Amino acid sequence: MAAPQLDDPLLRNDCHSRLNPTRHARIERPRSPEQVADLLHRAARSGQRVAVAGAQHAMGGQQFAEGGWLLDSCALDGVVEFDRTRGLIRCGAGTRWPALQRFLAARRARSGEGWALRQKQTGADDFSLGGALAANIHGRGLDLRPFVEDIEAFTLVTPDGRIHRVDRAVAPDTFALAVGGYGMFGVVTDVTLRLAPRRVVRRCVSLIRRAELHAAFEQARADGALYGDFQFAIDPDSRDFLDLGVFSVYLPCEGTPDAAHQLSATQWRELLALAHTDKTAAFRRYSEFYLATNGQRYGSDDHQFGVYLDGYHDAIDARLGHRGSELITELYVPRASIAPFLAVLAEDCRRHGTDIIYGTVRQIRAEHETRLRWARQDWACVVLNVHVRHDADGGRRVRADMQRFIDRALELGGSFYLTYHGHARPDQLRAAYPDIDEVLATKRARDPQEVLASDWYCALRDALRGAAA
Known part of the structure; x- marks a missing residue:
């Protein structure tokens, strides 16, 4: 794993794992659906393949194309239309969550009431709305389906350069393919989101063990909690x-949000360093902070935002004496299986020396709308940040780690998320995504030139083509 040439303007990498340095032949930043259509026409005539990038947080190569053209969606941003009556907002696909939050906050009543986002990814904020659609993301809602439930409509430029307005009624098949389709079926240029009334919630924090976890989530839902992990x-x-x-849930309450008690950037850096060098101390400090916020009130949107330190690993690398980063994996099991699954993962990590830097458990409701569907049933979701050394041995180890984790989830009737890496074997892909071969066949039928062909898509296509179903 050679160090990337950071001064190369055509080189891009993912923000978190930094394991996908990719050099493109050109990078374009269209500002309208028409400019996107023109780009796709030119790429088709030139025999070039195109990948679409948002905030570049995916870690499996979905937003890059080695030697191809990169469509950077950053200029497709801003609010296009806001329907205050229905709670619908249309934004450019390159719009980031903080910009949307600022727009909505500026239009709240003095009491704090107004429209708010329902869910977003946690752990970082600078994600694009188009990327959220492409990955069919989720947050930490206790009774929410993935992001598809929050999407009213979107504008899609298909590989043939045609511009379509897509919703469940007008183009249900295209809607189902594009949401969670990682850019295979078109370039999303704007998204209309369904907002929710902003509420005040109270954080309730306790320390519990995994044997108590399933019942604790069930009780939190029965009590009316909206979010938790x-x-x-x-x-x-x-x-x-x-x-x-640390078990934290957020219950609706009266009153106004408190002045937030938050960790500073310096405190976060210290915690991240400890997570690599003194894990018990890291958890003790983190749990002490969270317990101190028990009873604090937040806006139902505000608590979903936090601190992410770009480039945080540089200082850690200097301390550890090697280049590295964290790779994320997200695993799903039936909700009642969460305690035995965590026990199996703990045993597996100890046996193989897997270095866990952070982990959390969330809940997700099943959805039945998308084609490349990961939330096939109600899941307990385990997110792991695994430390990876940036050398050949580190690459081999993390690939083996990811495959073992997926096996452990599948053994319990579970699944995994495609966004964070491309290490799954063909048999694992087909077990977790039974329709994946049919989805790729539809992709080839709709895009026979494979104009939209990221590195992730090409690797997925080749892996499944080379392994009999």
């Missing part, structure tokens, strides 16, 4: 590893 201990030398965790 479980952030677990990460020290494999401790009996608490993937067992003891």
